[in-house]
Amino acid sequence: MPQAGTNRDGKRCSATCSRCAKTRSLVGVGKSLRLLPVGLLAIVVAYGALQPQRTHAQFTPKSPKVMELVNSGVKFLEETPDSRVGAEALIGLTLLKAEVKADHPLIQKALISVRRIRSDSGALQTQDVYTVGLCVIFLVELDPVACKADIETMLAHLLSLQKGHGGWGYPQRPTGDTSMTQYGVLAMWEAEHAGFKVPLEPWEKVANWLMRTQDPSGAWGYQGNDPGNFNLVTQPEIRHSMVAAGLGSLYICADRFQYRRAVYDPNAGLPVALQRVKKTPTQQAPKAIATRIDLSRMGQALDLGDAWMREHYQIDPGQYQHYFMYAFERYQSFRELSATTPFQPAHWYDDGVYLLERTKGSDGGWTGQTGPSTDTAFSLLFLLRSSKKSIEKAHHLGPGTLITGRGLPDGTDIELRMGQVRPKPLSGPAEQLLAAIEDPGHPDYLRAVEGLEDKVSQAPPAELGKLASKLRALAGADTAGARAAAVYTLGKTRDFDSAPVIIAALSDPDDDVFIAAEEALKFMSRTISEPSEEGITENRRANAVRKWRKWFTSIRPNAHLDE
Numbered sequence: 041m042p043q044a045g046t047n048r049d050g051k052r053c054s055a056t057c058s059r060c061a062k063t064r065s066l067v068g069v070g071k072s073l074r075l076l077p078v079g080l081l082a083i084v085v086a087y088g089a090l091q092p093q094r095t096h097a098q099f100t101p102k103s104p105k106v107m108e109l110v111n112s113g114v115k116f117l118e119e120t121p122d123s124r125v126g127a128e129a130l131i132g133l134t135l136l137k138a139e140v141k142a143d144h145p146l147i148q149k150a151l152i153s154v155r156r157i158r159s160d161s162g163a164l165q166t167q168d169v170y171t172v173g174l175c176v177i178f179l180v181e182l183d184p185v186a187c188k189a190d191i192e193t194m195l196a197h198l199l200s201l202q203k204g205h206g207g208w209g210y211p212q213r214p215t216g217d218t219s220m221t222q223y224g225v226l227a228m229w230e231a232e233h234a235g236f237k238v239p240l241e242p243w244e245k246v247a248n249w250l251m252r253t254q255d256p257s258g259a260w261g262y263q264g265n266d267p268g269n270f271n272l273v274t275q276p277e278i279r280h281s282m283v284a285a286g287l288g289s290l291y292i293c294a295d296r297f298q299y300r301r302a303v304y305d306p307n308a309g310l311p312v313a314l315q316r317v318k319k320t321p322t323q324q325a326p327k328a329i330a331t332r333i334d335l336s337r338m339g340q341a342l343d344l345g346d347a348w349m350r351e352h353y354q355i356d357p358g359q360y361q362h363y364f365m366y367a368f369e370r371y372q373s374f375r376e377l378s379a380t381t382p383f384q385p386a387h388w389y390d391d392g393v394y395l396l397e398r399t400k401g402s403d404g405g406w407t408g409q410t411g412p413s414t415d416t417a418f419s420l421l422f423l424l425r426s427s428k429k430s431i432e433k434a435h436h437l438g439p440g441t442l443i444t445g446r447g448l449p450d451g452t453d454i455e456l457r458m459g460q461v462r463p464k465p466l467s468g469p470a471e472q473l474l475a476a477i478e479d480p481g482h483p484d485y486l487r488a489v490e491g492l493e494d495k496v497s498q499a500p501p502a503e504l505g506k507l508a509s510k511l512r513a514l515a516g517a518d519t520a521g522a523r524a525a526a527v528y529t530l531g532k533t534r535d536f537d538s539a540p541v542i543i544a545a546l547s548d549p550d551d552d553v554f555i556a557a558e559e560a561l562k563f564m565s566r567t568i569s570e571p572s573e574e575g576i577t578e579n580r581r582a583n584a585v586r587k588w589r590k591w592f593t594s595i596r597p598n599a600h601l602d603e
Contacts, residue, residue: 099393101425106393109400113420114138116405118146122413126171128153129178134417136181137426150178155190164197169208172198173223177230181430184234195231198224199242205266206242206249215263216249222285222367229292233434247293247333250286251341258348260286270337280357281364287345288371294342294378299335346375355391361399362408362418365392366426373427392422474510492529508535515541520550527553531560539564539592546584551576554584561588 099106117131132150140147154175157165166172176194179187201224202208207216208224225246228238253264254272260282261275294300349371357364372388396419400406405416468491476488511533514526527545530538542564545557554576561567 098390100389101423103393105397106423109393109396110138110420110423112400112404113406113416113423114140116401116403116416117413117420119403120405120413120416122411124171125153125157125166126168126174127411127414127417129171129174130414130417133174133178133181134420134424134426136178137421137424137429142182147182151182151187154178158190158193164194167201167211169198169201169217169220170223172201173220173227176227177223180230180234184236191231191234191236195227195236195238198227199238202242202245205252206245206247207253207264207266209263213263216253216266218253218260218262218264218282218286218289221246221250221264222289222370225289225292226370229296230430232296233430243293243296244332247290247297247338250290250293251337254286254341254344258344258346259283259352260345279359280352280354281360281367283345283348283352284364284367284371287342287349288367288374290338290341290345291371291374291378293333294338295374297333297335297338299338300378342378353388355388355395360409362406362415362422363410365396365422366418368392369422369425370427373425373431376428377431389425396423474514492525505535508533508538512538512541515545520548520552523548523550524552524556528556528560531563534564536564536592536596539588539596543585543588543592546581546588554581558584561591565591 101107101110114135117134122128122131128146128150132147135144135147136142142148157171157175164172172194176191176198179191179194184191203214203216205216207218208220209215209217210220228242232238249264249266250260252266252268252270252272253275254260255275255278256272257278259275259278262277262279262282265273265275267273355365355368368388369392396406405412406419408415410418473488473492508530511526511530515523515530523545527542530542539561542557542560545553545560548554548557
């Protein structure tokens with residue numbers, strides 16, 4: 041076991057290293073216990089075994105301590121200008137994530153600066169991947185509709201900067217740069233989920249490059265040493281920030297290809313009303329899209345990277361602290377997204393909160409190796425769980441539009457409806473729409489969801505019963521996206537014979553299906569209520585089931601509901 045103050049390689053750690061602090065604590069306890077009489081030692085051990093263990097994370101972005109840190113950091117950014125365009129975009133993004141209003145002077149200043157990098161001809165005047173990537177991400181967060189032309193130009197320029205091997209990097213270097221590549225990948229993901237078209241090829245190229253440039257240990261280095269095949273070779277300049285960047289980017293690619301880590305039984309945990317009648321073998325969920333990516337190899341690369349992170353975990357790696365924390369939160373958020381089972385509480389987030397509380401300057405900001413304003417912005421993006429916010433936003437674009445791991449359709453197939461970017465409804469027979477919804481990999485999946493909702497709202501009473509019957513069958517589909525779409529649209533029929541199926545969907549293990557069921561029941565019962573701030577916990581699910589069972593039996597006293 042390494043001594044306190046050293047890592048597993050025998051090198052010195054920083055004074056604030058959480059692993060070493062834990063080691064020093066255990067060493068101290070061990071010395072104290074050895075001084076106790078044997079009988080008293082047995083009592084101490086027995087007493088300790090009876091004490092409650094820490095099983096829940098202490099902090100969330102809404103915790104008072106975290107909000108206090110965020111507020112002080114925002115004030116610091118307001119008082120610490122940075123004239124670099126990329127830095128201004130990063131600061132603007134941070135303020136938006138902190139729910140500062142879009143007319144804030146710093147956000148508007150960032151918008152002006154971002155637009156200035158376009159020449160009179162419309163071409164961008166920079167080859168800096170960091171700047172272009174951050175500009176795309178900022179504009180998408182600000183207003184993807186009003187900034188549509190700017191985003192399209194910058195996204196096209198970003199794709200033109202991708203190197204032939206798949207990574208992004210310095211123009212004068214042949215190698216791909218793991219640090220830059222993470223911003224290319226994140227910008228593509230953010231843009232796709234806002235409705236902008238990104239061809240499949242750039243995704244395939246960067247995913248394969250990330251897998252080829254992984255170190256045999258599971259890590260990533262700064263400049264990718266690409267062997268041209270998947271026989272992993274040693275990578276230079278391995279550090280925590282690069283591993284978080286590379287591994288987080290690979291998880292984003294996994295989400296783009298709808299790859300999920302665990303296998304599952306489609307009927308596992310589902311109420312009887314939602315189980316498939318025809319049983320099928322267990323399968324990976326959701327169905328991966330057709331691609332030239334070897335998803336089995338991707339899974340192995342993710343496993344290897346996760347193992348490295350577990351073995352070398354430090355919230356304070358000593359280099360590029362705040363830049364690392366932004367990348368690390370992104371990695372953890374997309375890792376959570378990749379799993380088909382809920383993750384345990386995020387104790388790494390607690391570690392980060394304690395670290396940032398301890399290292400905050402008297403002026404309210406943080407200073408490291410990238411500059412006071414950018415280091416503070418990176419720190420705030422960690423505290424705000426900015427990547428998790430992006431994921432939640434991308435997967436819930438509005439009533440009835442639930443995204444399951446893919447972006448909106450091509451820009452020509454989207455429109456602004458009810459103040460939101462929505463796919464244009466797909467027209468056609470109900471059977472055609474239902475078939476598209478059952479396969480979230482279908483290119484018109486989201487448009488079919490919208491089309492079916494429109495068809496239900498316009499259908500005459502005689503046709504509604506037939507549509508409701510078909511939707512009840514679809515509510516037991518393999519994929520969560522299809523179940524959610526079916527359950528939500530069932531609510532639009534206001535067919536009370538479908539209420540038991542919707543109530544049963546409240547117990548579906550997938551969060552999207554639960555949300556869809558709640559919204560459907562509110563619509564069906566004409567109930568208006570504020571969105572719950574409580575996370576989707578077992579307690580919330582149980583309370584919802586009790587509430588809606590009580591509502592339904594009040595209007596149908598003789599109704600039979602499955603337990």
